Each structure stands twice: as C-alpha cells, then as structure tokens.
Amino acid sequence: xxxxxxxxxxxxxxxxxxxxxxxxxxxxxxxxxxxxxxxxxxxxxxxxxxxxxxxxxxxxxxxxxxxxxxxxxxxxxxxxxxxxxxxxxxxxxxxxxxxxxxxxxxxxxxxxxxxxxxxxxxxxxxxxxxxxxxxxxxxxxxxxxxxxxxxxxxxxxxxxxxxxxxxxxxxxxxxxxxxxxxxxxxxxxxxxxxxxxxxxxxxxxxxxxxxxxxxxxxxxxxxxxxxxxxxxxxxxxxxxxxxxxxxxxxxxxxxxxxxxxxxxxxxxxxxxxxxxxxxxxxxxxxxxxxxxxxxxxx
Amino acid sequence: xxxxxxxxxxxxxxxxxxxxxxxxxxxxxxxxxxxxxxxxxxxxxxxxxxxxxxxxxxxxxxxxxxxxxxxxxxxxxxxxxxxxxxxxxxxxxxxxxxxxxxxxxxxxxxxxxxxxxxxxxxxxxxxxxxxxxxxxxxxxxxxxxxxxxxxxxxxxxxxxxxxxxxxxxxxxxxxxxxxxxxxxxxxxxxxxxxxxxxxxxxxxxxxxxxxxxxxxxxxxxxxxxxxxxxxxxxxxxxxxxxxxxxxxxxxxxxxxxxxxxxxxxxxxxxxxxxxxxxxxxxxxxxxxxxxxxxxxxxxxxxxxxxxxxxxxxxxxxxxxxxxxxxxxxxxxxxxxxxxxxxxxxxxxxxxxxxxxxxxxxxxxxxxxxxxxxxxxxxxxxxxxxxxxxxxxxxxxxxxxxxxxxxxxxxxxxxxxxxxxxxxxxxxxxxxxxxxxxxxxxxxxxxxxxxxxxxxxxxxxxxxxxxxxxxxxxxxxxxxxxxxxxxxxxxxxxxxxxxxxxxxxxxxxxxxxxxxxxxxxxxxxxxxxxxxxxxxxxxxxxxxxxxxxxxxxxxxxxxxxxxxxxxxxxxxxxxxxxxxxxxxxxxxxxxxxxxxxxxxxxxxxxxxxxxxxxxxxxxxxxxxxxxxxxxxxxxxxxxxxxxxxxx
Numbered sequence: 016x017x018x019x020x021x022x023x024x025x026x027x028x029x030x031x032x033x034x035x036x037x038x039x040x041x042x043x044x045x046x047x048x049x050x051x052x053x054x055x056x057x058x059x060x061x062x063x064x065x066x067x068x069x070x071x072x073x074x075x076x077x078x079x080x081x082x083x084x085x086x087x088x089x090x091x092x093x094x095x096x097x098x099x100x101x102x103x104x105x106x107x108x109x110x111x112x113x114x115x116x117x118x119x120x121x122x123x124x125x126x127x128x129x130x131x132x133x134x135x136x137x138x139x140x141x142x143x144x145x146x147x148x149x150x151x152x153x154x155x156x157x158x159x160x161x162x163x164x165x166x167x168x169x170x171x172x173x174x175x176x177x178x179x180x181x182x183x184x185x186x187x188x189x190x191x192x193x194x195x196x197x198x199x200x201x202x203x204x205x206x207x208x209x210x211x212x213x214x215x216x217x218x219x220x221x222x223x224x225x226x227x228x229x230x231x232x233x234x235x236x237x238x239x240x241x242x243x244x245x246x247x248x249x250x251x252x253x254x255x256x257x258x259x260x261x262x263x264x265x266x267x268x269x270x271x272x273x274x275x276x277x278x279x280x281x282x283x284x285x286x287x288x289x290x291x292x293x294x295x296x297x298x299x300x301x302x303x304x305x306x307x308x309x310x311x312x313x
Numbered sequence: 314x315x316x317x318x319x320x321x322x323x324x325x326x327x328x329x330x331x332x333x334x335x336x337x338x339x340x341x342x343x344x345x346x347x348x349x350x351x352x353x354x355x356x357x358x359x360x361x362x363x364x365x366x367x368x369x370x371x372x373x374x375x376x377x378x379x380x381x382x383x384x385x386x387x388x389x390x391x392x393x394x395x396x397x398x399x400x401x402x403x404x405x406x407x408x409x410x411x412x413x414x415x416x417x418x419x420x421x422x423x424x425x426x427x428x429x430x431x432x433x434x435x436x437x438x439x440x441x442x443x444x445x446x447x448x449x450x451x452x453x454x455x456x457x458x459x460x461x462x463x464x465x466x467x468x469x470x471x472x473x474x475x476x477x478x479x480x481x482x483x484x485x486x487x488x489x490x491x492x493x494x495x496x497x498x499x500x501x502x503x504x505x506x507x508x509x510x511x512x513x514x515x516x517x518x519x520x521x522x523x524x525x526x527x528x529x530x531x532x533x534x535x536x537x538x539x540x541x542x543x544x545x546x547x548x549x550x551x552x553x554x555x556x557x558x559x560x561x562x563x564x565x566x567x568x569x570x571x572x573x574x575x576x577x578x579x580x581x582x583x584x585x586x587x588x589x590x591x592x593x594x595x596x597x598x599x600x601x602x603x604x605x606x607x608x609x610x611x612x613x614x615x616x617x618x619x620x621x622x623x624x625x626x627x628x629x630x631x632x633x634x635x636x637x638x639x640x641x642x643x644x645x646x647x648x649x650x651x652x653x654x655x656x657x658x659x660x661x662x663x664x665x666x667x668x669x670x671x672x673x674x675x676x677x678x679x680x681x682x683x684x685x686x687x688x689x690x691x692x693x694x695x696x697x698x699x700x701x702x703x704x705x706x707x708x709x710x711x712x713x714x715x716x717x718x719x720x721x722x723x724x725x726x727x728x729x730x731x732x733x734x735x736x737x738x739x740x741x742x743x744x745x746x747x748x749x750x751x752x753x754x755x756x757x758x759x760x761x762x763x764x765x766x767x768x769x770x771x772x773x774x775x776x777x778x779x780x781x782x783x784x785x786x787x788x789x790x791x792x793x794x795x796x797x798x799x800x801x802x803x804x805x806x807x808x809x810x811x812x813x814x815x816x817x818x819x820x821x822x823x824x825x826x827x828x829x830x831x832x833x834x835x836x837x838x839x840x841x842x843x844x845x846x847x848x849x850x851x852x853x854x855x856x857x858x859x860x861x862x863x864x865x866x867x868x869x870x871x872x873x874x875x876x877x878x879x880x881x882x883x884x885x886x887x888x889x890x891x892x893x894x895x896x897x898x899x900x901x902x903x904x905x906x907x908x909x910x911x912x913x914x915x916x917x918x919x920x921x922x923x924x925x926x927x928x929x930x931x932x933x934x935x936x937x938x939x940x941x942x943x944x945x946x947x948x949x950x951x952x953x954x955x956x957x958x959x
Contacts, residue, residue, distance in 0.1 A: 068449070218757075
C-alpha cells in the first residue's frame with residue numbers, strides 16, 4: 016500500500032479532504048464503526064450510548080434487562096473485541112487481507128459516487144449531449160419477417176433434411192412466395208410478423224430464436240434458425256431503426272441519464288487521479304505484453 | 314436450459330441436401346397465421362378471443378420493511394424496468410440481472426404494514442429520520458450489517474405478529490405519502506397496450522405465525538387513500554368490510570390469497586375468524602372479494618400435499634418449506650384446510666350442503682420475492698431474500714436463514730397467465746376478476762381450458778377451435794352452463810403450448826373433485842401426452858416421460874416430450890347428481906432445479922433434501938358443475954365441512 020510520506024501528501028490534497036468529510040458523514044450513518052472515534056492510543060472509552068445499546072440488545076433477546084453481572088460480562092466481551100481490533104490494526108493484520116481490502120476499497124468507491132453530485136445541466140449542455148447520445152432513448156429496432164416452421168414432433172428424424180430442402184427451394188426463388196404453407200408446418204407460430212421488436216418476438220419464439228434473428232442479413236432466406244419449438248427458415252423483410260424522440264418529450268429521463276453519467280465520470284476521474292499518484296510496478300518474470308490499465312472500481 | 318446449439322443434437326437434426334419432395338409434403342393446417350390456441354393474437358387490436366399475458370401479481374421491493382431489513386434497496390422503478398426486460402443492478406450482489414423473456418404486466422404488492430417507512434431513513438431530511446434517529450430498530454437497519462438487519466427484521470416481525478406497531482413506523486402521514494409515491498411509480502411505468510402495472514398492496518395477517526395473507530388489487534389509477542393493514546384488523550371478514558367500503562365509494566377491488574400451505578389449516582378452514590362453522594352468508598360473501606389464490610410461489614406449492622392426495626404421483630413438488638412465517642416460527646402442524654385442491658373440492662361440498670361455494674377460486678402464481686425481481690426463469694434464478702441468498706455461495710450454504718429455512722428450500726418464482734383482449738390495466742384486472750387465469754411454476758406455458766356439453770371430438774384440431782370453444786361452452790374460471798336434458802356428460806377442450814425457452818411438455822391432466830355421500834373425492838385423468846406413449850393395459854397408468862437431465866452439467870435435452878398437447882376429453886365417470894370441479898395440470902419433462910444450476914456453477918453436488926430435477930407445471934383455473942337442485946341427494950352429515958373442533 017502507500018508509504019507514510021505519500022500518505023502525508025494525500026492528506027494535504029483538497030480532494031482527500033472532501034473524501035474525509037464524506038467518511039465522517041458516513042460514520043454518522045453507522046456505515047463505519049462509530050466507536051472507533053472514542054479511542055486514542057491506549058484508552059478504550061465505552062460511551063453511555065454503547066452501554067444502553069448493549070442493554071437493549073439483551074432485553075430484546077431475553078425480555079428482561081441484564082443483571083449487573085450479565086451486563087459486566089457483555090461489556091467485558093465488547094471491550095475485548097475493541098482492544099483486539101486495535102491490536103490487529105497495530106500489528107498490521109488489516110493488510111494483506113483481501114476481504115478487508117476489498118471492503119474498504121468499495122467504501123471509498125461508494126463515497127466517491129455519493130459526494131460528486133453534479134448541478135443540473137443547462138439546456139445547451141443537455142441538447143448537445145442528447146444529440147451525441149440518442150441511442151439509449153431510441154425505441155428498439157423492429158423487424159418485419161416471414162418464417163417457415165418445421166415441427167420435429169411431426170417430422171421426427173427427417174426434420175433436418177426437410178428444412179434443408181425447403182431452404183434450398185426458397186433460396187432458389189430468392190423471395191417470399193405468397194403462400195408459405197407448403198414449405199412447413201403451422202399451428203404453433205405464425206408465418207408473418209410486421210414491425211415487432213425483439214421483446215415482442217421473444218414472447219412468441221423464445222430468446223434463443225431472437226438472439227439469432229438479430230444477426231440475419233435482410234432480404235434473403237436463412238436457415239436453420241433454431242428455437243425451443245424446432246427449425247425455422249427466416250426471411251427478414253426489413254429492420255427499422257426508430258428515430259429518437261424529441262428531447263422535450265423525454266427531458267426528465269435524459270437529464271437523469273446525464274446526471275448518472277456525470278456521477279460515473281467524476282467518480283472514475285477521482286479514482287483515476289488517486290491511481291495517478293502511485294507508481295505501479297508489476298513484478299513478473301514472464302513479461303506481460305501490456306500492463307492492463309487499472310480500472311476504476313477495482 | 315438447453316442452448317440453441319445443443320437443440321440440434323437433441324432433435325437429431327442434421328443438415329443435408331436432401332430431395333425437395335420431402336419438404337413439400339402438404340400439411341392440412343398450413344396457411345393459418347396464428348397459433349391454434351391463440352387466434353387473432355397478432356392481429357393488432359383488442360382480441361375478442363383473448364390473448365395470453367404473462368406477469369407477476371406478488372412482488373416486494375425496498376418499500377416492504379422485511380425486504381429492506383434483508384438488505385434490499387432496489388425500488389419499484391427497478392422492479393418495473395426488470396419486468397420489462399431491462400438489465401438492472403441487483404444491489405445486494407452488485408450483479409446485473411435481466412429476464413430472458415420480459416413480462417407483460419406486474420403488480421408490486423409491498424406490505425401495507427410499515428410500507429415504505431425504512432427507505433425514508435436513508436433521507437436525513439425526512440420527517441421519519443428526524444423522529445426516529447434514536448430508535449433502536451432504526452439504528453440496526455442503518456448499520457448496513459446483514460446480521461443486525463436480520464435482528465431488526467425479527468423485531469419488526471414481532472411488532473407485526475403481535476399487531477403492536479410502534480407509532481413511529483405506523484405514522485399515517487408517512488404511510489400516506491409512501492402510498493402516493495408507489496401509485497405514481499405504477500402509473501409512470503404503465504404503457505397501455507405494451508406493459509401494464511396493477512395497483513396493489515399486501516395485507517399481512519399472520520395470527521400466531523399462521524399465514525392468512527391477501528394481496529389487494531385496484532382497477533383504477535389511484536387505489537385507496539391509504540392501504541388497509543393487519544394493524545387495522547387481521548380478520549379476513551373485516552378486510553371484506555373495508556373492501557366493500559371501497560366498492561361503495563365506486564372503486565373496483567378484489568383480493569388474492571396466498572401461501573395456504575403455510576396457514577396451518579386456517580386459509581381454507583371450515584370456520585370463520587370467530588371459530589364458528591361456515592354458514593351461508595360467509596359462503597356467499599367470501600368469493601365476492603376473494604377471486605383467486607396463488608398455487609405456487611417461492612415459499613412452496615399450495616396445490617396439494619402427498620398426504621392429502623396419496624394417489625397423485627406428482628403431488629410431492631416444491632414442498633420442502635416446513636416452517637410457519639416469522640421469526641423462529643414453529644414447524645407446520647396441520648395440512649388439512651391448507652391446500653387449494655382440498656379447498657376447491659370442499660367448495661363444491663359447501664355448494665351442495667349450504668347452497669353456496671366459499672372457495673370459488675381462480676388460479677394464479679407468483680414470486681413473493683423480496684428483491685424487486687420476478688426471476689421466474691429457473692436457470693436465471695438469483696435469490697429472493699436480499700443479502701441472505703443473493704449469491705450462489707450464500708444460497709447454497711445450507712444454513713438456516715429466513716424463517717429458519719435454508720435458502721435451498723425456497724423455489725424459484727411462479728408466473729401467472731391472464732387471458733384478456735388487450736394489455737391494459739382494466740383488461741388484466743377484469744381477466745383475473747373473471748378467473749380466466751392460470752398459474753405456472755415459472756415457465757411461460759400457454760394453457761387454454763374450456764368446458765361444454767357438446768364439443769366435437771376434433772374441436773381442438775380446427776382453426777376455429779377457440780371461437781368454437783367459447784361459443785359452445787365456458788372458459789376456465791366459470792360454471793358449466795345448465796346441463797341440457799339430452800347431454801350425457803360434459804366435455805373439456807384443453808390446449809397447452811410449451812415455453813420455447815423451457816422443457817417440452819410431458820402430459821396434460823384433468824383433476825376432478827366432487828362430493829359423494831358427504832365426503833370429498835378426487836381423481837386425476839391423463840388426457841393428452843407426448844411421444845405416442847401407451848398406458849399400461851392392466852393399470853391404465855401412463856408410463857413416465859423419461860428424464861434427460863445431466864445433473865452434473867445441469868443440462869437436459871428436449872428429445873422427449875412435445876411442443877404442444879391438446880384434446881377434447883369427456884368425463885367417463887360423470888354423475889349428474891354430484892357437484893363437481895375440474896381443473897387442468899400440465900407437466901413439463903424433467904429439467905434441472907435452480908439449485909442444480911447453482912451446484913454446477915460451484916462444481917459441487919446438488920444439495921441433499923431438495924430434488925435435483927423437477928417437472929415444472931401449469932395449473933388452470935377450475936370449471937364448476939352444479940346439478941339441478943332436483944337431482945341432488947344431500948348427505949346426512951358433511952364431516953369435513955361442519956365439524957367445529959379441529
């Protein structure tokens with residue numbers, strides 16, 4: 016971890032002050048151990064509040080207050096834990112412990128998110144941002160498709176061969192004939208769907224089919240496309256990308272997304288800045304080709 | 314989960330450049346644009362023959378105090394977005410979770426008791442935070458420590474079970490504000506025609522840890538001013554009085570009961586809350602308010618129990634949950650009057666005995682997840698109790714957790730199908746109110762069930778199947794029309810289509826219940842099945858469908874079972890003088906249970922004590938037969954219905 020002089024440098028940094036204020040706020044919310052503040056090097060102070068809390072815990076469990084002896088025993092246990100905790104810190108046992116390391120890193124990351132709350136954006140900023148990032152607000156792509164279904168419950172082992180033959184015939188035609196009924200089996204799914212998005216199609220064909228559908232090149236026959244029902248031959252007539260809605264109609268939603276991105280970015284920038292302060296040395300006998308960049312949040 | 318790639322192998326699919334002739338064999342059904350069971354589904358406008366809409370009618374978010382104490386911080390907004398198909402971060406694990414197949418509708422049913430109180434604690438400016446900062450329970454919840462959270466939950470549960478809310482948590486102003494926000498969130502996510510949100514809440518009555526919970530739903534876009542809670546009363550009769558006051562004020566409202574299996578014999582008891590035997594007034598009143606019941610959810614299945622249905626070889630399904638509700642609750646004592654099948658059969662007994670049926674119940678299923686996520690997909694399960702079972706490791710630890718149960722004893726959520734002309738709040742509400750619904754153990758199996766007196770044998774093979782079935786009879790949830798004089802026995806048209814992302818179908822069964830000489834009777838008929846199996850000529854029993862599950866790899870093959878099953882079945886044992894009830898159960902082929910998927914992910918054996926493979930299933934709402942009064946011979950006594958001591 017860090018050397019003492021590096022830590023001194025950190026303490027002088029305004030960002031770190033900001034962070035420490037945050038820690039104090041968190042502590043009052045009970046997310047950090049508030050008792051730690053009461054102790055100096057060789058003194059353990061048990062506050063009235065802690066005693067009362069121990070008292071209450073006991074009372075709730077046993078439906079009566081503890082006797083003096085019981086309370087003393089609980090307090091002894093409590094003090095013992097606190098002392099051992101301090102000793103553990105002094106012995107550096109908190110280091111090289113992955114669980115503690117990750118937990119503390121997580122706390123800092125959490126803090127970095129909750130402390131950098133951006134101001135709401137101006138119209139200008141929002142318009143510019145929306146123009147650059149329309150995709151997450153666009154309705155899903157829609158598909159218009161024809162399909163032929165070959166049912167293994169009816170065709171058994173010849174399903175595959177039947178599908179290949181029908182596909183050959185349809186590909187030779189290179190269009191969608193008016194009547195598809197001669198090529199496959201109906202009864203489970205329809206043969207034509209107009210302007211459906213992937214959510215709607217997954218409700219009909221299942222998610223496996225849709226995962227393949229979105230990769231198909233339009234205006235030619237494809238197969239076999241498999242679903243939980245059987246084999247499909249698919250012709251995508253058209254994929255439509257809807258225009259993004261007018262900003263005025265979804266302003267609150269866009270603003271929310273912008274704010275979220277700001278928080279993410281500022282948190283990442285903050286962590287990046289911390290990372291900047293360190294010289295990262297990777298000791299490896301096998302030479303890695305590149306040192307992976309340190310990711311925010313790890 | 315069978316991947317698409319392995320499907321080819323399963324089906325012995327081999328691409329080949331074979332002769333054209335094979336492919337072009339004419340098919341008599343070819344040409345119709347829709348599925349047989351769902352004509353008009355893809356036509357665009359409201360469908361008079363109804364479409365199926367899958368969704369969730371029982372879900373908790375951080376607004377439920379127990380969910381919050383379990384560490385859940387996902388909100389109603391998260392719940393709706395997840396149900397619509399978006400990827401959402403699960404706060405308890407940090408993982409992104411996403412449904413493979415989105416839902417059509419969702420009702421969030423947070424507990425009315427202390428609803429939304431705790432999320433306010435994370436807002437230091439809230440009134441509650443100022444009022445409650447020294448409250449010991451508040452302190453524990455804010456600690457962020459799962460153990461303290463559990464303790465807090467325990468203490469809240471005590472307040473709830475003893476119906477002694479601390480004034481801080483039951484502050485009417487706070488609850489009113491929370492309810493307003495919940496309604497606003499439901500309205501924000503409602504997209505008529507695309508995605509429906511129902512406005513509802515849970516009334517959490519648990520006298521002596523025995524579950525009498527009901528979820529309450531509204532048809533309009535405001536609901537009540539403030540929900541009715543168990544603090545107001547834990548007696549169902551008083552809930553009905555409140556519901557009537559809502560109706561008198563012009564609201565449409567119904568309730569759905571759940572977890573009869575954890576009611577210790579109270580949910581469908583032959584007594585009212587005062588301990589008196591059910592009378593005609595009670596039997597007439599209850600179905601006016603309680604239109605459906607949940608047949609399965611994460612805390613187990615409430616169809617029936619092997620001890621109650623000894624001749625039902627499929628009764629032992631998702632029943633490992635053995636405690637009552639609450640903190641350190643005792644183990645369940647009584648089975649009788651806890652299960653839906655027995656209630657449906659006793660219901661027709663009451664119809665004969667009293668002239669009214671108190672248990673005229675449609676069938677739905679749900680999650681009851683306390684995470685905001687309806688993860689009904691078995692291979693996509695991520696736990697239902699906040700921090701306690703958020704990761705594979707904690708789920709599989711085997712330690713006693715929620716209500717003293719190990720996390721492996723909880724099942725993955727169920728799903729509800731509603732037949733309705735369109736996907737709007739009004740249409741979904743009306744579909745449930747008229748009981749044209751079915752419940753599943755999770756997969757989106759499609760199920761139609763009709764009853765009539767003169768359905769032709771080949772009705773289900775015709776393009777006009779559904780139109781003909783509505784015209785010549787009634788859909789599930791209804792009473793058979795009066796028996797025409799010349800009719801010998803009722804016929805039932807049933808159709809089931811598999812979930813394309815789940816296992817093939819094994820069989821369709823019709824479960825018949827009736828009363829004879831004052832005693833309940835039940836019989837299960839296999840009516841349609843896969844793979845051209847032949848029933849044993851001696852026993853009449855249909856051989857098992859088989860099992861393709863590779864437990865070690867948590868995989869299965871759809872090389873057995875069928876996509877679609879359907880038939881018209883005529884009751885061979887019909888007696889016109891007996892009151893009867895009929896409902897359908899559809900079984901899938903065996904597939905891995907969620908715990909088997911988790912075991913594979915961890916590289917360990919599936920946990921002992923729960924099945925490694927399960928046959929997922931769907932249950933229809935019933936169809937009832939009521940004889941002409943002139944035909945009925947009443948029994949001298951009805952020991953299951955009118956004995957007070959139990």
